[in-house]
Amino acid sequence: MSNADPDRNGTGALMERVRATIAARRLSHKDAAALIGVGKNTLEDHLAGEHVRSDSAEKYRSWLAGRQRASNVFVLPSAERELDLQLPGEESPPPPSRPRLVVDIFSGCGGLSLGFDLLEGGSQFRTVLALDNQVAPIATLNRNAAALGHGERAIGRVVDLTEFLNATEFLAFYLQHAGEALDDAELQAGLRTLDDGAFLLFLDEIARTDRAFVERLNAIRSTPNWAAACGGLNPRAVDQTSVGRFHDALRLPRPSRKVATLPPLLWSAPTPERASPASPGGKDRTDQDWIAEVEAEWDAEVELLAGRREGDGRGQLTASARRVGAFADFLATDAMQQVRAAWIEWRARREWLRASLFCDARFASGLRRLYERAQVAVLVGGPPCQGFSRIGRGKIRSLREARIQAHPDTEAGDARNRLFQQYVTVLSALRPDVFLFENVAHFRSVVRVDGAAFQATELLKEAIERVSHGETRYEVAQEVIDASRHGVPQTRQRYFMAGVLTGRDAESSTRLAAACLELRRDREAPLALALAGLPAPGVAGGDGRSTGAMDAQHALDHSDADAHAFSRWVRQPRPGTKVSPVTVDAHVCRAPRSDDAALFALMGPGRRWMDYRAEQANTSALLAGLVDALLDLSDDELGRLGASATGPGRPIPGRDALLDLRSRIDGALPLRLLLEQIGARLGTPHHLLEGGYIAKKESNHGDWLARLDASRPSKTMTSHMSKDTYAYVHPSAPRTLSVREAARVQTFPDWFAFGGVALTEAFKMIGNAVPPMISGAIATRVAVVLHRREVAGREAVARQRG
Numbered sequence: 001m002s003n004a005d006p007d008r009n010g011t012g013a014l015m016e017r018v019r020a021t022i023a024a025r026r027l028s029h030k031d032a033a034a035l036i037g038v039g040k041n042t043l044e045d046h047l048a049g050e051h052v053r054s055d056s057a058e059k060y061r062s063w064l065a066g067r068q069r070a071s072n073v074f075v076l077p078s079a080e081r082e083l084d085l086q087l088p089g090e091e092s093p094p095p096p097s098r099p100r101l102v103v104d105i106f107s108g109c110g111g112l113s114l115g116f117d118l119l120e121g122g123s124q125f126r127t128v129l130a131l132d133n134q135v136a137p138i139a140t141l142n143r144n145a146a147a148l149g150h151g152e153r154a155i156g157r158v159v160d161l162t163e164f165l166n167a168t169e170f171l172a173f174y175l176q177h178a179g180e181a182l183d184d185a186e187l188q189a190g191l192r193t194l195d196d197g198a199f200l201l202f203l204d205e206i207a208r209t210d211r212a213f214v215e216r217l218n219a220i221r222s223t224p225n226w227a228a229a230c231g232g233l234n235p236r237a238v239d240q241t242s243v244g245r246f247h248d249a250l251r252l253p254r255p256s257r258k259v260a261t262l263p264p265l266l267w268s269a270p271t272p273e274r275a276s277p278a279s280p281g282g283k284d285r286t287d288q289d290w291i292a293e294v295e296a297e298w299d300a301e302v303e304l305l306a307g308r309r310e311g312d313g314r315g316q317l318t319a320s321a322r323r324v325g326a327f328a329d330f331l332a333t334d335a336m337q338q339v340r341a342a343w344i345e346w347r348a349r350r351e352w353l354r355a356s357l358f359c360d361a362r363f364a365s366g367l368r369r370l371y372e373r374a375q376v377a378v379l380v381g382g383p384p385c386q387g388f389s390r391i392g393r394g395k396i397r398s399l400r401e402a403r404i405q406a407h408p409d410t411e412a413g414d415a416r417n418r419l420f421q422q423y424v425t426v427l428s429a430l431r432p433d434v435f436l437f438e439n440v441a442h443f444r445s446v447v448r449v450d451g452a453a454f455q456a457t458e459l460l461k462e463a464i465e466r467v468s469h470g471e472t473r474y475e476v477a478q479e480v481i482d483a484s485r486h487g488v489p490q491t492r493q494r495y496f497m498a499g500v501l502t503g504r505d506a507e508s509s510t511r512l513a514a515a516c517l518e519l520r521r522d523r524e525a526p527l528a529l530a531l532a533g534l535p536a537p538g539v540a541g542g543d544g545r546s547t548g549a550m551d552a553q554h555a556l557d558h559s560d561a562d563a564h565a566f567s568r569w570v571r572q573p574r575p576g577t578k579v580s581p582v583t584v585d586a587h588v589c590r591a592p593r594s595d596d597a598a599l600f601a602l603m604g605p606g607r608r609w610m611d612y613r614a615e616q617a618n619t620s621a622l623l624a625g626l627v628d629a630l631l632d633l634s635d636d637e638l639g640r641l642g643a644s645a646t647g648p649g650r651p652i653p654g655r656d657a658l659l660d661l662r663s664r665i666d667g668a669l670p671l672r673l674l675l676e677q678i679g680a681r682l683g684t685p686h687h688l689l690e691g692g693y694i695a696k697k698e699s700n701h702g703d704w705l706a707r708l709d710a711s712r713p714s715k716t717m718t719s720h721m722s723k724d725t726y727a728y729v730h731p732s733a734p735r736t737l738s739v740r741e742a743a744r745v746q747t748f749p750d751w752f753a754f755g756g757v758a759l760t761e762a763f764k765m766i767g768n769a770v771p772p773m774i775s776g777a778i779a780t781r782v783a784v785v786l787h788r789r790e791v792a793g794r795e796a797v798a799r800q801r802g
Contacts, residue, residue, distance in 0.1 A: 011046075011051075011052040011057055014052070014057060014060055014061065014064075015046055015047055015049075015052065015060070017064055018032075018036075018046075018047070018060050018063075018064065021063075021064060029043055029044055029047075035063060036059050036063045037063075038056055038059055042056065046060075051441055051480050051493070053441070053493060092119065092120055092124060092780055092784070093783055093784055093787035094787070095120060095123035095124055096124070099122060099123060099124060099126035100124065100126070100377035100378065100786065101126060101127075101178075101374065101375065101376045101377055101378075102117075102125050102126065102127045102128065102376070102377065102378045102380060103127070103129045103130075103131075103174070103376050103378075103380070103426075103430060104129070104131070104380050104381055105130075105131045105161060105379070105380075105381035105423070105426055106131070106132060106161075106382060107130035107132045107137070107138070107141060107156065107381060108132055108134075108137045108141075108765050108768045108769050109137040109138075109140040109141050109754075109765040109766075109769060110127070110130055110137075110140075110141040110145075110156070110769075111746065111748070111769030111770040111771060111775060112381065112436075112438065112769075112772075112775045113127040113380055113775070114144075114748075114752075114772040115770075115772045115773065115774065115775025115776030115777070115778065115779045116378065116380070116775060116776075116779040117148050118148075118575070118749075118772065118776055118779075119776060119779045119780060119783060121575065122149060122575065124783045125377070125378065125779060126150070127145070127148075127150070127155055128177075128178055128181050128182065128376070129155060129157065129177050129178065129181065130145075130155055130156040131156075131157055131159045131161065131381075132156070132159075133158065133159065133160045133161075134158070134765075135158055136757045136761040136764075136765065137761075137765040137768075138156040138158050139156075139756065139757065140753070140754060140756070140757060140762075140765060141155070141156040142154040142155065142156045143756065144752050144753060147574055147575055147576075147751060147752075147753075148575050149575055149576060150181070151183070153180055153181050153183070154181075155181055158264055159266065160266075161422040161426070163265075163266045164266070164422060164425065165351075165355060165358055165359075166358055166359065166425060167425050167426075167429035168358040168359070168363070168367060168429070169354060169358040170425060170426055170430075171364075171367045171368070171371060171429040171430070172191075172199065172357075172358065172367055173266070173267075174374075174376075174429065174430065175187065175191055175367060175370055175371060175374065176191060176199075179191060179374075182374060184373065184374065186373065187370065187373045190370045190373070191370060194363065194366045194367070195360075195363045195366055198357060198360075198363055199357070199363075202267075202353060202357045203267065205353050206267045206268070206350065206353060207268075209346060209349050209350055209353065210262060210265070210268060210346075210350075212346070213342060213343075213345075214260055214261065214262060216346075217253065217339065217342060218259055218260050220335060220339055220342065221256075221257065221259075221260060225333070225334050225335040225338075226257075226335040227257065229255075229330060229333040229334075229335040229336065230255060230256070230257055232330075233255065233326060233327070233330045234323055236323055237324065237326045237327040237330070238254055238255060240324050240327070242304070242308045243305070243323075243324060243327045245304075246301050246302075246304070246305055246327075248263075249301055250297070250298065250301060250343065250347075251263055251265055251347075252339075252343060255330070255336075267354075287348075287352045287355075290348040290349075290351045290355070291344060291345075291348045293348070293351070294343075294344050294347040294348045295344055297347075298340060298343065298344065302328070302331060305324055305327065305331075306328060308320075308321065308324045375432075376430045376431075376432045377432055377433050377434065377786060378432055378433065378434045378435070378436065378782060379427060379430055379432040379434075379436070380435070380436045380437065380775075381437055382423075382438045382497075423437070427472070427474075431471075431472050433500070433501050433786055433789065434498065434499065434500055434501070434782050434785065435474065436496065436497070436499075436516065436778065436782070437496070438494050438496050439494065439496075439497075440494065440495060441480050441493035472501070473501070473502040474499035474500060474501055474502060474509075475499065475500055475502055475509035475510040475512075475513050476497055476498065476499040476500075477497070477498050477499075477510070477516065477517055478495065478498075478517075479495075479498075479517040480493055480494070480495050480496075481493070481494055481496055481517065481774065483771050483773075483774050485521055485522070485524075486519050486520070486521065486773070486777055487522035487523065487524075487525050487565045487566045487569075487773065488525060488713070488745075488747055488771050488773055488774060489525040489527050489529055489530045489566060489713045489714055489744075489745055490713050490714045490715070490716060490717060490745050490746070490771070491713050491714070491715060491716060492716045492771065493716075494770070496517055496778070498513050498514075498516035498517050498778075498782075499513055500512045500513040500785065500789075503789065503793070508792070512785045512789065515781060515784070515785055516778060516781050516785055517778065517781070518781060519774075519777045519781065520777065522565050523564065523565075524713060525564055525565075525566040525713060526710060526713060527708055527709065527711075527712065527714045527731065527745065528710040528711065528731075529564055529566050530566070530570070530714070530741060530744040530745045531710065531730075531741060532560050532561075532562065533556045533557045533558055533559075533560060533571075534554070534556065534557075534584070534587060534738075534740065534744075535555060535556075535557070535587070536733075537554070537587045537589045537735075537738040537740070537741075538552055538554070538587060538588045538589075538738075539588065539589060539590075539591045540588045540589075540590070540591065540759055549588045549759075550585065550586050550739070550755045550756070550757065550759060550762065551585055551755035551756065552585065552587075552588075553583040553584070553585055554583060554584055554740075555582065555583055556581065556582055556584060556750065558571070558580065558582075565773075566747065566773065569749065569772075569773050569776075570744050570747060570748070570749055570750055571749075571750055572749050572751075573751075574749075574751035580750070581749075581750040581751045584740050584750045585740070585753050585754060585755040586738070586739040586740045586743065586753070586754035586755055586762055587738050587739070587740035587741070588738055588739050588740075588759055589725070589730075589735050589736055589737060589739075589741075590725055590735075590736055590759070592734065593687065594682055595675075595678055595679065595682055595684070595686045595687060595688075596687075596688075596726075597734040597735065598678040598681070598734070599674070599675065599678060599686070599688070599705075600707065600729050600730075600734040600735065601734045602674060602678075603707040603729065604707065605707055605708070605709040605710060605711070605732075606707065606709035606712065607707050608705065608706040608707075609671060609704075609705040609706070612670050612671045612674065613667040613668050613670065613671060614667055614669065614670050615667035617667075617669075620665055620666070620667070620669050623665050623669075624662065624665045624666075627658055627661055627662045627665060628662065630652070631658055631659065631662065638652070638654075638655060642654070668694045668695065671694060672689065672694060675688055675689050675694070676689070688705075704726055704727060705727065705729070706726075706727050706728075706729060707729040707730075707731060708728060708729060708730065708731045708737075709731055710731040710732065714745050715728075717742055717745055717746050717766060717767045718767045719763070719764045719765075719767035719768045720767065721737075721742060721763035721764070721766070722760040722761070722763040722764035722767070723760075725737060725763070728742070739754055739762045739763060739766065740754070742763060742766050742767070743766050746766050746767075746769055746771050746772075747771040747772050747773035747774070748766070748772060749772070754766070
């Protein structure tokens with residue numbers, strides 16, 4: 001399996017040398033991995049062609065050169081800095097007559113599309129729609145979109161892509177949104193009058209159906225049966241994750257004695273009150289197949305809950321199973337059976353209405369004609385990697401069938417697979433000139449189905465072609481991009497795939513797809529550049545909104561401004577202005593515990609706490625041997641020895657105390673002594689001496705607590721920062737990074753606001769984002785590619801006329 005040509009990052013030849021050396025020394029993979037300092041599975045993946053990270057490559061080179069592996073040292077060896085500044089970037093082409101439209105799916109807070117929006121002041125691209133299923137990142141995206149000059153209309157929408165039945169429904173959704181976002185009166189009028197007003201009729205019917213369901217739910221909630229059923233339900237049962245998932249999957253309001261309201265739904269936006277027109281077919285009805293479909297959907301979710309009820313566990317898990325069981329019993333009450341009947345009628349009618357419109361060929365053809373007014377040039381985003389790596393050719397067939405049938409495929413697999421299917425469906429609906437998506441570096445670019453291997457890129461091309469009935473084909477390219485090689489102060493490696501719509505010359509399209517990912521190399525940016533000019537941060541607990549800390553403005557110091565491309569990027573003026581921001585929000589870090597702050601102060605830059613272990617220390621071995629010798633004595637011998645040690649300060653511990661002492665003499669002894677010393681000074685034991693934390697090694701998250709080095713790029717920002725930031729201790733202050741510092745490492749400009757959300761939510765969306773500086777570099781290449789296509793198209797037309 002290979003994510004990219006191994007020779008692209010210079011490791012193909014390296015791994016061949018490793019393979020030859022292992023064979024020459026007659027080493028097993030297990031023994032070789034131990035000598036090199038990598039895991040056995042990691043070694044085998046690299047030998048099989050998997051992408052090799054720079055830190056692993058350095059281990060291989062050191063082993064081949066005969067250098068001993070430094071496993072527990074207090075000073076990191078300096079890494080070789082590569083400054084290959086080849087491939088000077090091509091300047092952006094002349095801007096088009098109006099910005100090309102971009103759609104961002106799985107958008108988060110918009111890191112991937114932001115780079116496109118910022119290119120040449122927004123003259124090249126404009127994001128018209130961004131979709132995510134999380135509220136906080138979309139709210140952040142919309143607040144910042146206003147600063148980009150997108151007007152007051154929100155471009156971000158909270159939508160679950162798995163809700164769309166097919167490409168036609170997504171296209172209708174896009175056109176409705178684009179008409180409003182672009183303030184295109186002609187597009188809006190065309191959608192209203194299409195197919196004798198079928199779309200407006202549909203929206204009216206959806207609204208009427210939703211209102212009827214809510215009225216029926218509230219009628220049920222007003223009965224004594226409902227009050228009795230709710231009274232007997234443990235309130236904590238509704239808070240269980242699996243119970244919440246049950247309601248989210250069915251789009252069902254959670255049980256309560258309050259007035260019922262529906263959660264956000266596709267097509268649930270309020271519509272003006274009008275006289276109710278006739279329903280499709282002339283009367284209220286629902287296809288019986290849909291009734292059977294949604295009955296099965298409800299029963300499947302109930303079965304999942306039953307499985308949770310019977311799950312094994314202890315302690316908190318047992319209590320959780322009991323609560324889930326209590327909710328399962330609640331589902332069997334007469335009141336909830338009435339809710340089930342109302343839900344089935346509502347859901348089945350809603351699905352039938354959607355299928356009746358969006359599986360109609362004439363309506364689909366009309367939408368395609370309207371789409372010419374707001375065609376999308378670039379689609380960005382990426383589905384979770386698990387769904388793509390597991391997709392098979394049987395799934396591709398089901399995607400093709402979804403073009404004409406709205407029923408879900410029972411073999412579709414987990415939600416991640418459905419997200420991949422929806423990604424292909426969106427591509428088929430919008431047919432952009434270029435698509436781009438990003439994923440983790442170890443994204444599996446080879447898929448094995450029934451013993452046969454397929455390139456993920458080939459599967460993607462085939463999926464798109466089949467879903468669109470051969471009307472759409474893309475030539476694709478793939479690359480693993482290390483952000484630190486392009487001026488980002490972070491060693492972030494990510495997989496990118498670019499696709500270019502096939503024109504008259506497929507070979508040319510292939511070259512253009514590769515050109516989208518050919519980024520200019522830039523000087524390495526150390527973490528110090530990201531921290532420069534920021535004052536001491538505010539301090540907050542897990543939720544910064546409670547004190548307004550996330551909204552507070554902090555003054556910047558531009559006196560140390562650097563000429564590095566990164567510094568220019570993060571300090572760029574807010575769109576529409578010419579002056580760099582003088583303040584930033586969200587400069588808030590978690591309040592460190594006093595014992596943690598004391599430990600942070602003792603750690604050197606670039607140190608992980610596992611680096612303070614001493615697995616091969618002679619003193620520890622001698623101490624362990626001495627205690628073992630005492631434990632080998634009989635109880636009588638140990639007692640006589642203890643009685644003979646009568647001098648002050650020289651007691652011989654009893655056997656239990658010796659056993660406890662022996663358990664502490666291991667590689668973690670130096671770290672234990674540091675933590676005990678901190679606890680003694682503070683008058684309370686350090687919390688990291690409890691709960692098995694101190695036993696963590698390299699193979700089980702020993703880098704969980706680490707201090708950053710300001711002279712080097714940071715480690716990768718991840719969404720785990722929402723849970724804790726122990727892996728991101730500030731290089732010089734006894735605290736962890738702030739939200740703004742993490743945002744700078746991810747290259748969000750200083751004007752990009754993260755206020756208004758919780759500290760945890762901000763860390764999560766920042767960790768999940770694509771660095772806008774990287775997306776900006778890709779946007780430059782995509783602009784060049786699109787310009788070349790347009791020029792080639794004009795030349796071809798001129799030749800035909802000539």
